[in-house]
Amino acid sequence: MTTPAKKRIKPSAVVIGAGVAGAAATLELLNAGIGVTVVERDSCVGGQAPRFGCKATDACQHCNVCVAQEQVRKAFGPDSGARVLTDTQVTQCQPSADGGGVELLVTSGRGRQTRLRAAAVLAAVGYEPFDARILGPYGYGLIPNVVSGLDIERAHADGRAALTRPSDGQPARRIAFVQCVGSRSEQAHRTPEKTNYCSTVCCSYALRMGRLAQHLNPEAAVTVFYMDVQCFGRDFAEVYAACRKEMDFVMARPYGLQARPDGTVAVRYEEQAGGQAKEAEFDLVVLSVGIRPPAGGAALAEVLGIPLDEYGFLGAKSVLCPEPGESPRIFIAGACDAPRNIAQTIGHARAVAAGMIRLCEK
Ligand SMILES: Cc1cc2nc3c(=O)[nH]c(=O)nc-3n(C[C@H](O)[C@H](O)[C@H](O)COP(=O)(O)OP(=O)(O)OC[C@H]3O[C@@H](n4cnc5c(N)ncnc54)[C@H](O)[C@@H]3O)c2cc1C
Numbered sequence: 583m584t585t586p587a588k589k590r591i592k593p594s595a596v597v598i599g600a601g602v603a604g605a606a607a608t609l610e611l612l613n614a615g616i617g618v619t620v621v622e623r624d625s626c627v628g629g630q631a632p633r634f635g636c637k638a639t640d641a642c643q644h645c646n647v648c649v650a651q652e653q654v655r656k657a658f659g660p661d662s663g664a665r666v667l668t669d670t671q672v673t674q675c676q677p678s679a680d681g682g683g684v685e686l687l688v689t690s691g692r693g694r695q696t697r698l699r700a701a702a703v704l705a706a707v708g709y710e711p712f713d714a715r716i717l718g719p720y721g722y723g724l725i726p727n728v729v730s731g732l733d734i735e736r737a738h739a740d741g742r743a744a745l746t747r748p749s750d751g752q753p754a755r756r757i758a759f760v761q762c763v764g765s766r767s768e769q770a771h772r773t774p775e776k777t778n779y780c781s782t783v784c785c786s787y788a789l790r791m792g793r794l795a796q797h798l799n800p801e802a803a804v805t806v807f808y809m810d811v812q813c814f815g816r817d818f819a820e821v822y823a824a825c826r827k828e829m830d831f832v833m834a835r836p837y838g839l840q841a842r843p844d845g846t847v848a849v850r851y852e853e854q855a856g857g858q859a860k861e862a863e864f865d866l867v868v869l870s871v872g873i874r875p876p877a878g879g880a881a882l883a884e885v886l887g888i889p890l891d892e893y894g895f896l897g898a899k900s901v902l903c904p905e906p907g908e909s910p911r912i913f914i915a916g917a918c919d920a921p922r923n924i925a926q927t928i929g930h931a932r933a934v935a936a937g938m939i940r941l942c943e944k
Pocket residue numbers: 598599600601602603604621622623624627628629630631634645646647670671672706707708709710711712731732735783787871872873876877878882915916917918922923924925927
């Protein structure tokens with residue numbers, strides 16, 4: 583007599599955060615036959631990137647926003663196979679009694695609680711854009727024609743005139759981008775985390791936006807105040823080379839912005855070469871805000887029992903490189919681990935998902 587074959591229970595994973603990192607990982611897990619429950623704090627999926635605009639001029643500028651939108655649509659669309667819980671957060675996490683997984687308690691905004699069991703859990707909770715109001719001398723929130731990179735990304739995506747003067751709706755002819763706002767600076771230090779790291783995304787989104795501004799308004803002149811330009815991504819070197827010909831690059835970190843009665847903005851800076859104090863006038867100043875650790879990241883790390891790194895990101899070495907023999911069940915992917923652009927985020931999430939799949943298949 584033959585004994586009936588034991589039915590294999592489908593392994594399952596929980597993905598926390600429905601941004602592009604969560605989407606890329608979810609697609610890998612689903613493809614491997616793993617059941618996925620996605621826990622998203624917000625009332626809708628997608629995170630930051632799908633809410634940005636296409637930066638194509640006559641040609642595609644390879645900003646990858648459409649790639650992020652596609653990943654999110656595929657992973658969380660009605661036919662994806664993933665179970666998506668929006669407006670929900672993880673409130674408890676503990677190893678399961680049999681040691682073969684993790685048990686989570688998730689709570690919705692209305693207080694509804696659900697228990698989940700998973701072989702592996704992924705935290706993909708993203709980042710917080712730097713809040714430029716912290717840097718008082720830049721006058722963000724007070725000077726109408728000083729905006730942030732996030733403002734113009736979202737306005738452009740919504741079809742609003744992103745590169746006009748908010749004060750009067752007139753086209754901006756002289757546009758300045760101020761780089762490294764909230765990055766690479768002790769000035770924006772917020773105890774206990776440091777901010778002296780490069781956010782990796784703001785050189786590329788700012789220069790692509792600058793090119794788009796000149797494409798939409800051929801009379802527009804763009805000036806970039808920078809420390810150095812970080813060329814991340816395969817296609818960016820080409821964009822940067824073109825920008826060098828089309829824009830003014832001033833190696834300086836402005837120390838103050840001031841509104842003029844006619845709505846223009848005076849930018850005060852000290853040129854690195856020569857150390858001379860200077861002032862220049864613009865119709866619109868864009869602060870290229872960087873990437874900060876996710877809001878609520880510390881609370882989530884506490885629930886999951888994982889440490890933060892020195893900057894406040896979730897990617898502490900002890901989580902990513904466990905001791906030999908240890909088998910971690912909590913994984914970290916995307917911008918909550920370290921600043922990353924869309925392509926880097928997708929690549930990282932796929933690699934991390936491969937580790938989760940190996941664990942689920944054990
Ligand atoms: C101004 C600006 C412009 C940019 N432009 C570009 C660009 O043109 N091209 C490019 O390649 N990159 C760009 N980037 C970078 C891009 O936004 C990131 O690479 C990408 O969004 C990272 O995806 P993510 O999924 O890791 O994080 P996120 O997009 O932040 O998604 C994280 C998700 O997790 C959710 N979440 C957070 N906390 C919790 C929690 N506790 N529980 C459950 N869910 C939670 C959030 O609601 C969100 O849905 C830009 C960044 C900035 C700041």
